[in-house]
Amino acid sequence: MNFLSTIVIYIIVIISIAFVLVKANTDDSDDENEPIISRRNSDTKVFVKSNSIKRKNSKRKTFSTTREISRHKSNHNFSKRRSSTSNKHNGFDITPYLKAINPKKTIHENVWGGCNYRYFCDNEYRPYISRVISEINYIRISFGVPILKESKFLSRIAKNHAKKMSQTGRLSTEHSKNYGLNVGAAYYESSSSIVTRWYEQRYQYSYGSGRGSSLTSMFTQLVWKDTAFMGVGVSRDYRYLYLAVCFYPRGNIEGLYKKNVFKKISNWYKIK
Known part of the structure; x- marks a missing residue:
């Protein structure tokens, strides 16, 4: 009877230890994954923002050049219209x-x-x-x-x-x-x-x-x-x-x- 009781106690102890280890590993895994995911999201945000800035700057330069040329075209058209109501010069x-x-x-x-x-x-x-x-x-x-x-x-x-x-x-x-x-x-x-x-x-x-x-x-x-x-x-x-x-x-x-x-x-x- 004592022998059986001892075996049962050993089994219970082993099961308890195993359960604790599994839980610890699970918790550790979650803790490690969370910062990685956060960093990836953060990096993605920075990358997107950087590209967004580059695209904005590129658009700004293109728009500036186009606007300047358009302004000259507009001035020329205005000059043509004005000649019909002003004088031959x-x-x-x-x-x-x-x-x-x-x-x-x-x-x-x-x-x-x-x-x-x-x-x-x-x-x-x-x-x-x-x-x-x-x-x-x-x-x-x-x-x-x-x-x-x-x-x-x-x-x-x-x-x-x-x-x-x-x-x-x-x-x-x-x-x-x-x-x-x-x-x-x-x-x-x-x-x-x-x-x-x-x-x-x-x-x-x-x-x-x-x-x-x-x-x-x-x-x-x-x-x-x-x-x-x-x-x-x-x-x-x-x-x-x-x-x-x-x-x-x-x-x-x-x-x-x-x-x-x-x-x-x-x-x-x-x-x-």
């Missing part, structure tokens, strides 16, 4: 240009006369850029087409292109659906002649055929009627000054030359 007041002109001098002489080339590079080439803009607009007035407004957006493109040319030492043009591009280079002392050289291509242009060519593309872009904005970029190396001018909307479109390139107006400085 697209609402721009050309009086300051006409008041400053001396009809006995050429456009180049009126713009660059008495200008010291040593000051061209002051204030990030602003004295030079201002005269380039003036010369282009005088040329456009003399052909009876609206003057152009300076665009910061196009100026950034032009500046980057001019810098690239000064680094490579070569003139290069980029063909774009959105904007036209005129480029030129000259010794620093004679850099006031670049736009004038573009203008002189008019002698090669045939108004009768109404067709453009590589020999006249700089001139026809200068006087293209439907162009409304321009941006000017300048850079230099140890020897030359490089000039790039972007135009929007671009000119030199096949089939549209006769509608956009006209003959020069005699006595244009008397335009009202």
Whole structure:
């Protein structure tokens, strides 16, 4: 009887120990799994948030660029609408240009006369850029087409292109659906002649055929009627000054030359 009682007691003890061990293992397992799950959820949240930020930043940059281009398109459309109710100069007041002109001098002489080339590079080439803009607009007035407004957006493109040319030492043009591009280079002392050289291509242009060519593309872009904005970029190396001018909307479109390139107006400085 005592022997049987002892065996029963041993069995009960063994069962109790086994039960305690199983419960302990189960509890430990739950404790270990919980932090892992929490970390995974946390990591997932961080990852999603990070990607969300990247997507937002990407969208923001894209939206900013698109908005800037759209704004220029909108401005151009507004300019077109305004021309029908204002005057043939697209609402721009050309009086300051006409008041400053001396009809006995050429456009180049009126713009660059008495200008010291040593000051061209002051204030990030602003004295030079201002005269380039003036010369282009005088040329456009003399052909009876609206003057152009300076665009910061196009100026950034032009500046980057001019810098690239000064680094490579070569003139290069980029063909774009959105904007036209005129480029030129000259010794620093004679850099006031670049736009004038573009203008002189008019002698090669045939108004009768109404067709453009590589020999006249700089001139026809200068006087293209439907162009409304321009941006000017300048850079230099140890020897030359490089000039790039972007135009929007671009000119030199096949089939549209006769509608956009006209003959020069005699006595244009008397335009009202």
